[in-house]
Amino acid sequence: MRILSAVLLVWLIIGAVAAGQRGYYSSSPTNCAGVGTIVVTILAGPLNYAGVNPQVKNCQLPQPSR
Numbered sequence: 001m002r003i004l005s006a007v008l009l010v011w012l013i014i015g016a017v018a019a020g021q022r023g024y025y026s027s028s029p030t031n032c033a034g035v036g037t038i039v040v041t042i043l044a045g046p047l048n049y050a051g052v053n054p055q056v057k058n059c060q061l062p063q064p065s066r
Contacts, residue, residue: 011045018048032059 019041036056
């Protein structure tokens with residue numbers, strides 16, 4: 001279980017580094033698409049270095065009921 005936790009942590013750290021190298025942290029995300037792109041980049045982890053470039057183009061936040 002510890003090995004799996006360590007692998008997961010390293011995976012997410014690599015994804016966070018990739019998001020930083022793409023400049024996603026330097027420009028503040030002003031909408032949910034910007035935040036979504038950061039999240040999916042982090043979740044993709046090392047796949048970012050294999051050519052994967054996950055991006056969220058559009059997203060709709062749920063509206064509160066009236």
